[in-house]
Amino acid sequence: MKGNVIVGQSGGPTAVINSSLAGVFKTAMERGFSKVYGMRYGIQGFLDEQYINMSDYIKTELDLELLKRTPSAFLGTCRYKLPEIHEDKAIYERIFELLDKLDIEVFIYIGGNDSMDTIRKLSDYSLLTGARQKFIGCPKTIDNDLAITDHCPGFGSSAKYIATSTKEILCDAMGFSYKKKNVTIVEIMGRNAGWLTGASALSKSEDCEGPDLIYLPELPFSIEGFVAEIKKLLEKKDVVVAVVSEGIKTEEGKYVCEYAGSNSTDAFGHIQMTGTASYLASVVKNEIGCKTRAIELSTLQRAAAHLASRVDVDEAFNVGGACVKAADEGATGMMVVIDRVSDDPYQSSTGVYDVHRIANGEKVVPRKWINKAGNYVTEEFLDYVRPLIQGHYQPVMVEGLPRHLSIHMKNYDWSAPRGKK
Amino acid sequence: MKGNVIVGQSGGPTAVINSSLAGVFKTAMERGFSKVYGMRYGIQGFLDEQYINMSDYIKTELDLELLKRTPSAFLGTCRYKLPEIHEDKAIYERIFELLDKLDIEVFIYIGGNDSMDTIRKLSDYSLLTGARQKFIGCPKTIDNDLAITDHCPGFGSSAKYIATSTKEILCDAMGFSYKKKNVTIVEIMGRNAGWLTGASALSKSEDCEGPDLIYLPELPFSIEGFVAEIKKLLEKKDVVVAVVSEGIKTEEGKYVCEYAGSNSTDAFGHIQMTGTASYLASVVKNEIGCKTRAIELSTLQRAAAHLASRVDVDEAFNVGGACVKAADEGATGMMVVIDRVSDDPYQSSTGVYDVHRIANGEKVVPRKWINKAGNYVTEEFLDYVRPLIQGHYQPVMVEGLPRHLSIHMKNYDWSAPRGKK
Numbered sequence: 001m002k003g004n005v006i007v008g009q010s011g012g013p014t015a016v017i018n019s020s021l022a023g024v025f026k027t028a029m030e031r032g033f034s035k036v037y038g039m040r041y042g043i044q045g046f047l048d049e050q051y052i053n054m055s056d057y058i059k060t061e062l063d064l065e066l067l068k069r070t071p072s073a074f075l076g077t078c079r080y081k082l083p084e085i086h087e088d089k090a091i092y093e094r095i096f097e098l099l100d101k102l103d104i105e106v107f108i109y110i111g112g113n114d115s116m117d118t119i120r121k122l123s124d125y126s127l128l129t130g131a132r133q134k135f136i137g138c139p140k141t142i143d144n145d146l147a148i149t150d151h152c153p154g155f156g157s158s159a160k161y162i163a164t165s166t167k168e169i170l171c172d173a174m175g176f177s178y179k180k181k182n183v184t185i186v187e188i189m190g191r192n193a194g195w196l197t198g199a200s201a202l203s204k205s206e207d208c209e210g211p212d213l214i215y216l217p218e219l220p221f222s223i224e225g226f227v228a229e230i231k232k233l234l235e236k237k238d239v240v241v242a243v244v245s246e247g248i249k250t251e252e253g254k255y256v257c258e259y260a261g262s263n264s265t266d267a268f269g270h271i272q273m274t275g276t277a278s279y280l281a282s283v284v285k286n287e288i289g290c291k292t293r294a295i296e297l298s299t300l301q302r303a304a305a306h307l308a309s310r311v312d313v314d315e316a317f318n319v320g321g322a323c324v325k326a327a328d329e330g331a332t333g334m335m336v337v338i339d340r341v342s343d344d345p346y347q348s349s350t351g352v353y354d355v356h357r358i359a360n361g362e363k364v365v366p367r368k369w370i371n372k373a374g375n376y377v378t379e380e381f382l383d384y385v386r387p388l389i390q391g392h393y394q395p396v397m398v399e400g401l402p403r404h405l406s407i408h409m410k411n412y413d414w415s416a417p418r419g420k421k
Numbered sequence: 422m423k424g425n426v427i428v429g430q431s432g433g434p435t436a437v438i439n440s441s442l443a444g445v446f447k448t449a450m451e452r453g454f455s456k457v458y459g460m461r462y463g464i465q466g467f468l469d470e471q472y473i474n475m476s477d478y479i480k481t482e483l484d485l486e487l488l489k490r491t492p493s494a495f496l497g498t499c500r501y502k503l504p505e506i507h508e509d510k511a512i513y514e515r516i517f518e519l520l521d522k523l524d525i526e527v528f529i530y531i532g533g534n535d536s537m538d539t540i541r542k543l544s545d546y547s548l549l550t551g552a553r554q555k556f557i558g559c560p561k562t563i564d565n566d567l568a569i570t571d572h573c574p575g576f577g578s579s580a581k582y583i584a585t586s587t588k589e590i591l592c593d594a595m596g597f598s599y600k601k602k603n604v605t606i607v608e609i610m611g612r613n614a615g616w617l618t619g620a621s622a623l624s625k626s627e628d629c630e631g632p633d634l635i636y637l638p639e640l641p642f643s644i645e646g647f648v649a650e651i652k653k654l655l656e657k658k659d660v661v662v663a664v665v666s667e668g669i670k671t672e673e674g675k676y677v678c679e680y681a682g683s684n685s686t687d688a689f690g691h692i693q694m695t696g697t698a699s700y701l702a703s704v705v706k707n708e709i710g711c712k713t714r715a716i717e718l719s720t721l722q723r724a725a726a727h728l729a730s731r732v733d734v735d736e737a738f739n740v741g742g743a744c745v746k747a748a749d750e751g752a753t754g755m756m757v758v759i760d761r762v763s764d765d766p767y768q769s770s771t772g773v774y775d776v777h778r779i780a781n782g783e784k785v786v787p788r789k790w791i792n793k794a795g796n797y798v799t800e801e802f803l804d805y806v807r808p809l810i811q812g813h814y815q816p817v818m819v820e821g822l823p824r825h826l827s828i829h830m831k832n833y834d835w836s837a838p839r840g841k842k
Contacts (some may be wrong), residue, residue: 009596013592013593033708040599041600043597044600070592071589071593072589072593072595072596073596076595076596076597076599077597078599098615098626107430122745152791160821160822164822165725165823167822167823168492168493168720168727169721171491172493172724173720174493174497175430175434175493175494175495175498176498176610177462178462178465178497178499179462202820202822205819205822206819206824206827207819207824207825208825209829281486293719293720295717296718298714298717299590299594300586300589302593303593305588306585306728309821332604374819379752385618386820389822392818398579399623399626399807400584400810400811400812401585401588401624401810402588403583404592406628408595
């Protein structure tokens with residue numbers, strides 16, 4: 001009789017992070033593990049003994065399908081950095097005591113770079129102490145900045161949402177252009193890697209011009225140069241749409257959003273970005289005097305499960321299952337990766353890779369996939385991304401809205417009024 | 422042999438304004454009108470003789486289906502206020518000269534309150550001068566603030582997008598709540614009418630708590646009261662989501678967004694709203710000290726055709742057709758309205774109504790559909806809105822993205838690279 005699996009979610013959520021959770025659950029049950037526990041709020045909640053038995057929530061195949069279509073972290077997530085082992089052994093002792101208490105054999109953590117760092121530390125500790133648990137990382141990040149894997153689950157769906165929204169924003173802007181110039185600046189997530197920002201160029205097609213300018217955080221950004229480019233474009237056309245990463249920095253290494261006002265930092269010391277587009281829109285308005293609009297896609301770009309890519313949902317599910325399989329076959333301290341088997345037709349498969357070579361490494365857009373002027377992505381970039389946004393996972397619609405699986409509302413009172421008194 | 426029809430689009434676009442355009446075109450062709458002209462950029466472009474022959478763009482049934490699924494104004498729109506007849510006769514003479522030159526019998530204007538004002542003036546002028554043209558208004562506004570009609574085409578799709586996005590935003594916020602309080606403030610369009618803001622409450626269902634607080638522009642807003650409500654909620658729960666209209670005003674009659682900084686006004690003297698949520702988030706952050714996030718759904722709430730409501734797309738199409746039918750049967754100076762025939766099951770039909778009784782009248786949310794505390798909508802409100810968000814118009818997906826009909830890109834170069842050099 002096999003023991004149990006525990007799975008947690010960490011870092012910023014995505015539209016498909018729960019599809020990986022569904023994959024972990026399904027494969028674990030099929031491979032004969034006794035129970036699948038879910039940590040509430042990642043390792044941070046787990047340290048407080050916050051966990052659930054997943055079977056209490058996933059009782060039917062429909063529940064599993066709903067979970068695949070539910071955005072954000074079903075279990076809750078955290079941004080919690082484990083200390084190095086030599087800095088605080090007690091916390092590791094505590095974690096392994098809890099794991100033993102729950103008869104855990106397999107520990108899976110769904111997350112990005114910071115989460116792979118957690119897997120690395122826990123597997124190192126288990127090797128030092130001879131603990132029985134296997135630790136496997138399940139990649140997840142809309143930013144697509146994890147090393148080694150061809151791409152990350154979560155990225156494709158965000159890219160699809162961003163490209164679709166960019167098309168719709170362009171439609172809207174084009175409709176207003178008579179005898180007045182207008183400039184729209186769209187701000188996209190991605191602190192250091194411009195994968196998502198570049199994905200806005202997928203909107204360029206037979207029925208859409210695509211954005212005029214795209215600025216990735218990989219290259220230094222010149223505010224004056226930006227205004228000059230827009231001025232030049234406005235001589236030829238009335239509607240200009242520029243897409244910028246939230247993380248663009250000037251030559252001096254200062255984030256453009258820092259020019260805008262106050263920002264705060266999170267537990268990892270990352271600056272919380274906001275206001276890059278608003279700031280640039282105000283500069284353009286002042287310098288050129290035309291109508292401007294700043295649009296932040298905000299959390300919707302990571303939460304819009306209603307527009308998830310089928311390739312992404314399916315790959316996220318498969319990657320979750322592959323984590324369990326890898327651990328069951330004896331792997332530990334590894335991350336499951338996606339290998340691109342072929343481009344045309346697109347095919348992928350999963351592999352496993354030593355997490356030490358992944359943790360804290362950051363994959364950015366290569367210089368050769370950005371055009372010479374530094375204000376657009378190349379065709380090669382688009383060829384890389386395009387397969388990842390294909391296909392649609394039709395939401396399960398109830399009363400006109402997508403239905404999700406929720407950990408919060410197990411008992412719904414049908415007789416209660418749905419408005420508020 | 423019948424003469425021609427001309428149709429224009431005016432004011433802020435919606436996700437289904439082109440479905441009405443498709444309805445006008447189809448009915449006009451079926452009823453034997455010779456040509457359907459489209460004004461570029463409404464009456465403003467028309468005055469410069471900017472128009473197209475719609476048949477040059479809609480050549481197949483598929484084109485018509487794409488048009489129904491294309492957000493924003495296919496023809497382009499304007500915000501252009503005609504002077505009163507006695508103020509500037511010359512402009513009216515110019516318009517009717519152009520109409521005669523194009524052998525126009527029917528003039529249809531798709532728009533909101535300001536557009537109905539245009540229909541009123543043009544039909545008044547035609548009655549004064551005995552001109553042959555019939556003038557019919559086709560209602561369109563996401564704001565749902567037109568009088569007489571049960572609701573407006575465009576509203577249902579925006580409501581569906583807002584409710585869906587609110588669900589997804591709530592999923593995202595709930596996932597981050599461990600040991601830290603967070604407050605999300607979502608800003609929704611609707612200057613004076615809270616229909617869209619209230620629609621966010623549709624998200625409340627078996628799998629979603631819905632927002633905690635909803636503030637409509639119909640009632641005066643107290644910044645101190647708002648902070649106090651949030652403080653009270655944070656004592657009981659970790660995640661608070663408040664939805665506010667862009668147009669909320671304090672007791673003194675000052676827009677909340679005016680506290681935030683500079684704003685501009687458009688040709689009708691309307692203040693351009695921006696920054697209400699950001700301002701309130703900064704107040705909450707200062708007063709309470711918790712993590713806050715401001716989200717503006719921005720233009721996407723009127724442009725997200727990928728999530729249009731089937732009821733809305735179909736009604737918009739029918740209303741467009743009904744405009745042609747009404748004019749063909751001799752009506753002028755009228756607006757087509759939607760009558761709700763039955764609630765359960767939901768059924769509607771079109772009627773016509775004197776535009777003089779509609780123009781510049783504004784329908785706001787009745788006080789009895791807002792709860793006593795003034796911070797939520799009632800069940801009756803939701804019963805009114807719910808039928809309008811039902812059903813889905815599956816986008817025509819090409820390479821993973823919704824395909825639109827575009828007036829701008831008739832000749833696509835297949836051999837050109839789709840990135841940029």
